[in-house]
Amino acid sequence: MKVTLLGTGTSLGVPVIACDCPVCQSSDQRDKRMRTAALLETNGQVWAIDAGPDFRMQMLQSKVKRLDGIFLTHEHRDHTAGLDDVRAFNWSTRNPIQIYGEERVLKSVQREFSYAFQEYKYPGVPDFKLNQISNQPIHLDGLEVIPIRVFHHQLPVLGFRIGSFAYVTDANCIPPEEMDKLQNLEVLIINGLRYESHLSHYSLPEAIEVIEQLNPKRAIITHISHQLGLHEEVNKRLPSNVELGYDGMVIEIDH
Numbered sequence: 001m002k003v004t005l006l007g008t009g010t011s012l013g014v015p016v017i018a019c020d021c022p023v024c025q026s027s028d029q030r031d032k033r034m035r036t037a038a039l040l041e042t043n044g045q046v047w048a049i050d051a052g053p054d055f056r057m058q059m060l061q062s063k064v065k066r067l068d069g070i071f072l073t074h075e076h077r078d079h080t081a082g083l084d085d086v087r088a089f090n091w092s093t094r095n096p097i098q099i100y101g102e103e104r105v106l107k108s109v110q111r112e113f114s115y116a117f118q119e120y121k122y123p124g125v126p127d128f129k130l131n132q133i134s135n136q137p138i139h140l141d142g143l144e145v146i147p148i149r150v151f152h153h154q155l156p157v158l159g160f161r162i163g164s165f166a167y168v169t170d171a172n173c174i175p176p177e178e179m180d181k182l183q184n185l186e187v188l189i190i191n192g193l194r195y196e197s198h199l200s201h202y203s204l205p206e207a208i209e210v211i212e213q214l215n216p217k218r219a220i221i222t223h224i225s226h227q228l229g230l231h232e233e234v235n236k237r238l239p240s241n242v243e244l245g246y247d248g249m250v251i252e253i254d255h
């Protein structure tokens with residue numbers, strides 16, 4: 001299985017518009033972060049986790065030619081605003097794009113992209129096939145996806161485990177029974193916004209605490225704010241099994 005981090009930035013992205021801080025002014029490519037999303041390739045299938053405002057550039061940069069579906073973690077715009085751009089896949093495959101999300105999340109998609117769900121559709125609107133999921137394992141053509149219930153302040157969000165890989169963005173609480181589902185991981189991707197604590201995201205020190213409890217072979221931090229600091233400097237201070245993610249990072253996982 002191959003995972004590509006399509007974006008590793010928080011909701012504003014990095015650089016932030018009109019910000020003169022050293023991170024936003026950095027020339028290091030790893031300090032340029034599109035909104036958080038990932039691509040998963042396994043058994044010839046290609047899946048995206050989230051489709052934020054940078055979806056189009058992310059598909060172009062990773063040269064994605066085929067997309068079997070999109071898993072939505074939650075309905076915030078930084079994870080859903082790019083859904084209109086699935087039109088390109090609709091045209092190339094002549095099929096709707098499969099979207100997987102919880103009931104509340106799919107309702108939000110129907111509201112935000114209401115033009116795609118009207119009875120008489122304007123020609124060329126995106127073609128979505130909504131598939132409701134819950135906190136129960138899903139089986140898709142031999143692929144088992146185990147949802148993980150996490151909390152983003154009070155908002156229930158889904159993380160996903162596939163084999164020995166797990167992805168938990170936008171959260172600052174994982175209940176004990178869900179922590180049990182995250183044992184024996186080869187790779188854990190988890191959000192770590194900045195050093196200071198935050199209402200709805202793990203800070204980097206909090207994310208490291210969770211990583212210590214779960215003890216995956218390798219942990220990668222995502223959903224990063226410009227307030228975290230320069231990639232180069234922060235990354236070298238991390239525990240040996242923890243790294244900062246960066247856009248375009250490719251991770252190979254043997255199931």
Ligand SMILES: [Zn+2]
Nearest residue numbers: 011076078170
């Ligand atoms: Zn987010």
Ligand SMILES: [Zn+2]
Nearest residue numbers: 019021024226
């Ligand atoms: Zn900045």
Ligand SMILES: [Zn+2]
Nearest residue numbers: 074076152170
């Ligand atoms: Zn969010």
